[in-house]
Amino acid sequence: MGDFIVTLLTGLSSAAALFLVASGLSIIFGVTRIVNFAHGSFYMLGSYIGVTMVTALGSGGIAYWLALLIAAVAVGVIGVAMEVLLLRRVYQAPELFQLIATFGVILVIQDVTLWIWGPEDIVGPRAPGLSGAVTIFGEKLPEYDLVLIAVSPVVLIGLWLLFNRTRWGTLVRAATLDRQMVAALGVNQRWLFTGVLFLGSALAGLGGAIQLPKGGADLLMDFNIIAAAFVVVVVGGMGSIGGAFLAAMLIGLLQTFGIQIFPNSTLILMFLVMAVVLIFRPWGLLGKPESPGHGPVEAPEAPLRPANRKLRIIGSGVLAFLLMLPVAHLLLPSIIGDFTLVLVVEIMIYVLFAAALHFIMGPGGLVSFGHAAFFGGGAYAAALMVKFTDAPMEIAFWVAPIGAALLAILFGWFCVRLTGVYFAMLTLAFAQIAWAIMFQDAPASVAKALGEWFGWTAVEQITAGDDGILGIWPAEWASSRVTYYYLTVGLVVAGLLVLRRILFAPFGYTLRAGRDSPLRAAAIGIDLKQHQWIAFTISGAFAGLAGALFVYSKGSVFPTSMEIARSFDALLMVLLGGVHSLVGPIVGAATFTWLNDIFNELSYWRFLLGATIIALVLLLPNGLVSLGDTSVGRRLGLGPGREALA
Amino acid sequence: MSTPILEVSNLSKAYGGVQAVQDVSFVLNAGELLALIGPNGAGKTTCFNMLMGQIKPDSGVIRLKGNDITGRPPQRIWRMGVGRTFQITATFTSMTVRENVQMALINHQHASRRWWKPAAATDVAHADALLGRVGMAEQGDRACSVLAYGDLKRVELAVALANDPDLLLMDEPTAGMAPKERIELMQLAADIVSERGIGVLFTEHDMDVVFAHAHRIMVLNRGCLLAEGAPKSVRANAQVREIYLGSTVRAEVE
Numbered sequence: 048m049g050d051f052i053v054t055l056l057t058g059l060s061s062a063a064a065l066f067l068v069a070s071g072l073s074i075i076f077g078v079t080r081i082v083n084f085a086h087g088s089f090y091m092l093g094s095y096i097g098v099t100m101v102t103a104l105g106s107g108g109i110a111y112w113l114a115l116l117i118a119a120v121a122v123g124v125i126g127v128a129m130e131v132l133l134l135r136r137v138y139q140a141p142e143l144f145q146l147i148a149t150f151g152v153i154l155v156i157q158d159v160t161l162w163i164w165g166p167e168d169i170v171g172p173r174a175p176g177l178s179g180a181v182t183i184f185g186e187k188l189p190e191y192d193l194v195l196i197a198v199s200p201v202v203l204i205g206l207w208l209l210f211n212r213t214r215w216g217t218l219v220r221a222a223t224l225d226r227q228m229v230a231a232l233g234v235n236q237r238w239l240f241t242g243v244l245f246l247g248s249a250l251a252g253l254g255g256a257i258q259l260p261k262g263g264a265d266l267l268m269d270f271n272i273i274a275a276a277f278v279v280v281v282v283g284g285m286g287s288i289g290g291a292f293l294a295a296m297l298i299g300l301l302q303t304f305g306i307q308i309f310p311n312s313t314l315i316l317m318f319l320v321m322a323v324v325l326i327f328r329p330w331g332l333l334g335k336p337e338s339p340g341h342g343p344v345e346a347p348e349a350p351l352r353p354a355n356r357k358l359r360i361i362g363s364g365v366l367a368f369l370l371m372l373p374v375a376h377l378l379l380p381s382i383i384g385d386f387t388l389v390l391v392v393e394i395m396i397y398v399l400f401a402a403a404l405h406f407i408m409g410p411g412g413l414v415s416f417g418h419a420a421f422f423g424g425g426a427y428a429a430a431l432m433v434k435f436t437d438a439p440m441e442i443a444f445w446v447a448p449i450g451a452a453l454l455a456i457l458f459g460w461f462c463v464r465l466t467g468v469y470f471a472m473l474t475l476a477f478a479q480i481a482w483a484i485m486f487q488d489a490p491a492s493v494a495k496a497l498g499e500w501f502g503w504t505a506v507e508q509i510t511a512g513d514d515g516i517l518g519i520w521p522a523e524w525a526s527s528r529v530t531y532y533y534l535t536v537g538l539v540v541a542g543l544l545v546l547r548r549i550l551f552a553p554f555g556y557t558l559r560a561g562r563d564s565p566l567r568a569a570a571i572g573i574d575l576k577q578h579q580w581i582a583f584t585i586s587g588a589f590a591g592l593a594g595a596l597f598v599y600s601k602g603s604v605f606p607t608s609m610e611i612a613r614s615f616d617a618l619l620m621v622l623l624g625g626v627h628s629l630v631g632p633i634v635g636a637a638t639f640t641w642l643n644d645i646f647n648e649l650s651y652w653r654f655l656l657g658a659t660i661i662a663l664v665l666l667l668p669n670g671l672v673s674l675g676d677t678s679v680g681r682r683l684g685l686g687p688g689r690e691a692l693a
Numbered sequence: 694m695s696t697p698i699l700e701v702s703n704l705s706k707a708y709g710g711v712q713a714v715q716d717v718s719f720v721l722n723a724g725e726l727l728a729l730i731g732p733n734g735a736g737k738t739t740c741f742n743m744l745m746g747q748i749k750p751d752s753g754v755i756r757l758k759g760n761d762i763t764g765r766p767p768q769r770i771w772r773m774g775v776g777r778t779f780q781i782t783a784t785f786t787s788m789t790v791r792e793n794v795q796m797a798l799i800n801h802q803h804a805s806r807r808w809w810k811p812a813a814a815t816d817v818a819h820a821d822a823l824l825g826r827v828g829m830a831e832q833g834d835r836a837c838s839v840l841a842y843g844d845l846k847r848v849e850l851a852v853a854l855a856n857d858p859d860l861l862l863m864d865e866p867t868a869g870m871a872p873k874e875r876i877e878l879m880q881l882a883a884d885i886v887s888e889r890g891i892g893v894l895f896t897e898h899d900m901d902v903v904f905a906h907a908h909r910i911m912v913l914n915r916g917c918l919l920a921e922g923a924p925k926s927v928r929a930n931a932q933v934r935e936i937y938l939g940s941t942v943r944a945e946v947e
Contacts, residue, residue: 559787
């Protein structure tokens with residue numbers, strides 16, 4: 048009994064920080080429609096600044112609480128700085144483009160934090176007078192947990208009063224429903240957005256500061272909280288503070304009880320809940336269907352044109368370069384070493400992966416946050432085939448896209464019922480579930496259970512979890528570096544051409560039709576969901592092919608090939624290159640992979656990569672392919688880029 | 694007389710406590726231009742969306758050429774021969790004018806899953822013929838996103854004709870257009886209707902357009918059908934004047 052109640056209270060107290068972060072995220076999204084990935088970083092900064100302030104002001108009495116408050120305000124100011132210096136300049140860019148800007152901010156904040164506070168974890172200062180424990184039914188509960196339990200309802204009531212009893216709050220609610228209307232009524236949107244960023248960021252900072260006595264501060268906090276915060280926002284319903292409260296409590300309890308009941312499944316439990324909620328309530332627990340109100344008016348995409356002469360020349364040039372590179376390698380091994388070939392193979396693999404994602408994301412208008420499930424799915428399908436049947440590489444290269452496509456058929460059936468951010472989050476949830484299955488080797492557990500039941504001797508390991516599957520090498524004929532290079536280039540170029548061909552065919556046009564105007568699409572007889580489902584499957588299959596090339600190029604596969612970071616990398620590549628262009632994902636993937644490679648060796652590489660991303664976002668808000676539209680591009684004779692490279 | 698194109702019986706729809714459409718019944722024959730008018734909030738658009746399948750009615754039956762289509766999804770209703778234009782134009786902005794029409798033609802032939810032959814090369818002649826009929830032949834290669842509003846309405850009309858419909862639903866076809874354009878567009882629609890023998894149901898706020906082109910007029914008020922008949926008799930209906938046109942315009946109408 049006491050055990051149960053203490054676990055319950057621990058769960059509720061752990062939900063406090065989650066609720067603060069998630070409510071801030073939800074408010075920012077509601078008004079600005081920006082998916083702020085940097086929100087986890089603000090939470091982390093709240094903790095670090097909190098520690099510094101407590102040290103400066105002393106941890107006695109009022110000073111302690113003042114320090115936490117100052118930390119929240121300071122993080123709020125950082126949020127405002129991000130809005131004024133960065134986001135404000137890219138509001139007109141394609142939807143979700145701001146997302147990569149905030150991703151750049153994450154990387155920069157990570158390295159700045161490392162630079163200021165160092166790599167060691169910091170133990171949080173104890174709250175004055177609350178360092179003891181209370182005894183409940185014979186079980187001990189830290190006194191500070193009671194404070195945390197009280198924080199969430201207090202903040203919830205405070206936010207409710209702010210939104211329902213003040214003019215500013217009313218404007219925020221109005222802007223959440225229809226931004227253009229609010230602007231038309233003469234409200235200064237800039238100040239509204241800036242204010243919302245302050246409030247949302249300060250809430251995240253406060254969340255980071257109040258959890259100090261429990262969790263302290265470390266450099267992994269940002270990524271650890273951001274996934275959970277998104278889950279809470281989506282489960283509760285985007286833009287609904289009450290929903291965020293409910294969902295935070297639910298997830299908090301789930302995690303504390305989950306550790307006791309299923310110690311191995313905590314990684315997946317949260318995402319499982321999100322998937323179930325979204326399947327039955329597509330707009331979250333307390334969310335409403337997105338109103339057809341007026342969003343930002345995006346410049347319409349230019350019509351598709353067949354490759355013009357310029358693009359053909361550039362394309363042939365790149366292909367010729369790719370084909371000649373190994374020759375140069377053989378002639379001048381000191382200049383073009385093995386490493387160059389390895390890098391180009393890696394670039395080509397990501398180019399195919401990004402093009403596959405772009406297929407569903409650009410023309411399809413459906414943004415997937417979990418496409419690594421199909422990349423990794425293909426890789427694992429190939430590797431498992433080889434491991435258990437000794438299948439030759441030629442077979443594995445068929446098995447990978449088919450396996451990934453089957454996975455996409457399954458996931459897609461649920462996902463295409465949703466739209467917008469909810470679609471994105473459901474793909475993320477499925478990807479995490481797939482990742483957890485590989486990471487915890489669920490198939491082996493199932494095999495073991497079945498084995499015990501039927502009296503078989505089951506295999507010990509199937510995916511082998513974190514150890515991965517090793518020893519997947521190309522067939523004899525393709526084993527040399529140069530041959531595998533040509534194989535990769537050949538398959539990737541063929542894949543790109545097929546994807547391009549489909550987009551120019553009626554199927555691709557139908558996909559774009561559904562994105563442009565679902566209303567008109569239905570009125571000319573298009574079964575949009577069915578086409579989207581097929582497109583999702585095609586996209587998954589090509590991502591799976593990229594995964595097969597990947598596993599044979601590395602000789603092994605690990606669960607990291609399915610993790611969130613891999614999905615986001617692909618997303619960044621597409622957005623960075625330009626989502627409204629067929630060449631965009633190719634340029635984006637090549638640039639991103641190459642930059643990653645250059646910066647990887649340097650210390651503070653995250654800062655450099657993040658700063659580069661931010662710079663690109665600010666200079667080329669329509670993606671790298673819009674370089675020709677800028678004055679520099681025109682001077683170089685590149686322009687007009689966007690249309691020419693469509 | 695043959696089966697009417699459209700036969701609506703006792704159609705009703707309520708939103709919460711508000712009866713948006715109540716017990717509406719009417720018939721539409723081939724070659725007929727039927728106007729549905731009424732003040733704002735009378736239930737015209739709700740009525741329209743039920744006919745096209747965007748909204749499911751609470752009760753009532755909709756028959757198209759004798760077949761019950763009540764509550765079917767828009768895609769199915771379109772396949773059975775119903776074209777539609779929208780109050781606020783709905784076109785594919787990332788495509789050219791011709792491609793918009795080609796999309797409708799491609800779907801009409803169940804070819805939307807073809808994945809090899811370029812879409813822009815399909816049914817070019819047919820698409821151009823349709824564009825020619827609405828006076829947009831020269832603008833086939835322009836992007837839909839740069840067209841003037843009146844031209845977009847014409848493109849929508851061409852798209853709506855692509856499946857050779859028996860019934861055309863036009864929700865405020867001339868909203869947002871200049872007076873001269875309105876007359877031209879409605880004349881165009883009337884010509885096409887008589888050429889092809891299509892039945893047309895349209896809603897409209899511009900009384901000049903309604904009385905100049907409609908063969909028959911239905912007046913909707915607060916969800917109920919108030920009057921129905923030839924323009925002349927509707928014009929003379931005292932109830933319509935009182936409730937819909939209002940007493941101040943009586944002199945003008947007379």
